[in-house]
Amino acid sequence: MLNRPALGSLRSVKVTVQRVQVAEGSQAEAGSDQDFGAIQKVLVVDDSRLQRRILVASLKKWGFEVFEADNGDAAIEMCATDPPDLVLSDWVMPGMSGLEFCHAFRALESDQYSYFILLTSKSEKQEVARGLDAGADDFLIKPLEADELRARISAGARILDMQRELSEKNRMIESALEDLRVAHDAIDKDLIQARKIQESLVPELTRDFGKSRVSMLLKPCGHIGGDLVGMFSPGVNRLGFYSIDVSGHGITSAMMTARLGGYLSSNHFDQNVAMEKRFDKFYALLPPEQVAEMLNCRLMADAGVEEYFTMVYAIVDLRNGHLKMVQAGHPHPLVLRHDGSAEFLGEGGLPIGLLPDVSFQRTETYLQPGDKLMLYSDGFTECRLASGGLLEEEGLQEMARDCIPGRSGTEFLDDMFWRLTQAMEPGSGMDDDVSAVFFEYNGT
Known part of the structure; x- marks a missing residue:
């Protein structure tokens, strides 16, 4: 049932x-x-x-x-x-x-x-x-x-x-993020290659000229930066070196440094605006203030270029330590004398590419054997410290004096950069490019 x-x-x-x-x-x-x-x-x-x-x-x-x-x-x-x-x-x-x-x-x-x-x-x-x-x-x-x-x-x-x-x-966002990731990877790859090209503008970080030596430091805050350092010598006992900081950051500034690297080439003297060929036999270094004025004219002639740059460019006669330099809005170079004293050089001046028909002033001094000269970008002096303040010139001078004993050349600059990173505000990272040129004069 x-x-x-x-x-x-x-x-x-x-x-x-x-x-x-x-x-x-x-x-x-x-x-x-x-x-x-x-x-x-x-x-x-x-x-x-x-x-x-x-x-x-x-x-x-x-x-x-x-x-x-x-x-x-x-x-x-x-x-x-x-x-x-x-x-x-x-x-x-x-x-x-x-x-x-x-x-x-x-x-x-x-x-x-x-x-x-x-x-x-x-x-x-x-x-x-x-x-x-x-x-x-x-x-x-x-x-x-x-x-x-x-x-x-x-x-x-x-x-x-x-x-x-x-x-x-969400799927659309994920797809867009994936597209952005692919684009970012492509840009990142290009920037890595651009950094290699920019590094090629500074083929050697240290070089001896007789008993004297020039050493350089270049640390961009990103893949590429707007700082540039360089040196060249058209003949025995004649030496030129510079420190440049282009306004802004990133690709535009890096392109400007590449252009300036061509104007101040260490390999092709015929393209270097800081030199003049004489008697079809040798190249002579032009006065630093004249070089600054030429660069200013070239930059102002380009209507589409809005960037400007600061610079210290110096030439030195290694026979007697006679130093001539021009300061165009760049931080004051620091001279560390062999007797332990220190001083800042220059009168300031206007950046290059900011105004037309600008005259630049020459600064001169004599270096004695054992004296050292440091050109640097404001990535040093305007670095924000853990204390909340900036390093400024006084802090830079004190840091340099602490690094000098027992150190020279790139070792000195590497120690300066390490001390700077240790003094930075924790977790802040580098806000600006850091660069420097360190010249050690030891006579003929």
Whole structure:
């Protein structure tokens, strides 16, 4: 004999049928035109065939594509291959319960989120909390009413619409970020190559000229920078060296340094504006102030160039230590005398490329054997220290005196740079390029 269904179960089904039929009679036409947005495919999971037929009939009239499963195991297999937009699952089922099915459903890997509604006769708060913990989004208490079912599905559709719109925007952002990463990698690769080119402008960091020596330091704050140092000697006992700081940072400044490196070439004297060929036999060093004026005229002649630069350019006669230099807006060079005294040279002056028809003043002094001269960029003096202040000229002079004993050449400059980084404000990094030229005069 067939088992008779429980009386309470039959009453619940009858009430559900009546409520759904009444609601459908008044809303059938409107329901077919309703847009449920992201919810197109609906899976109904219930061990009661009659309950499924009632729900499926209503859902199809509302325009959904509906699938059925009579137990949780079958439902999981269907969801694994073709996940629905909405799941309506009974809580109490033989075998895998609706709660267990919800756990297993949320554990599936899927590119999209699906809305999950548990159908239950349980209304206790503890049971609702268990369902939410399992991954359910909403609950419907049996017996079902069509109006409430439609309202809950509409609410779920709005949530899914927002979630999928957000997911699409996230995908667009991820795609844009990937495009930016590719572009950044390309730019980074170009900048690394640009740094190699810029480093080639300073082919050697130290060089001896008889007993004297010139050493250089060039530390850009990024891949490339706007500082430039250099030296050249057209003949025995004649020497020129310079320190330049181009306004701004980055690619534009680096391009300007490349241009200036050509104007002051250490390899091609015929292109070096600081030299003049005489008697078709040898090159002579022009006066420093004349070189500054020539560079200023060239820069002002280029209407599209808005950058300017500061510079100290010096020439020295190694036979007697006679030093001539021009200071164009650059920090004052520091002379460390062999007797322990120190002084700053120069009168300041205007940067090059800022104003037309500018005259530059020459500064002269004599170096004695054992004297040292340091040209440097404001990356030293304007470095922000951990104390909150700037290094300034006094701090630079004190730092140089601490580094002098037992050190010379590039070792002295490396020690100066190391001490500068140790004195910086923690975590601040380099805000500006740091460069220097260190000239040690030791006579003929």
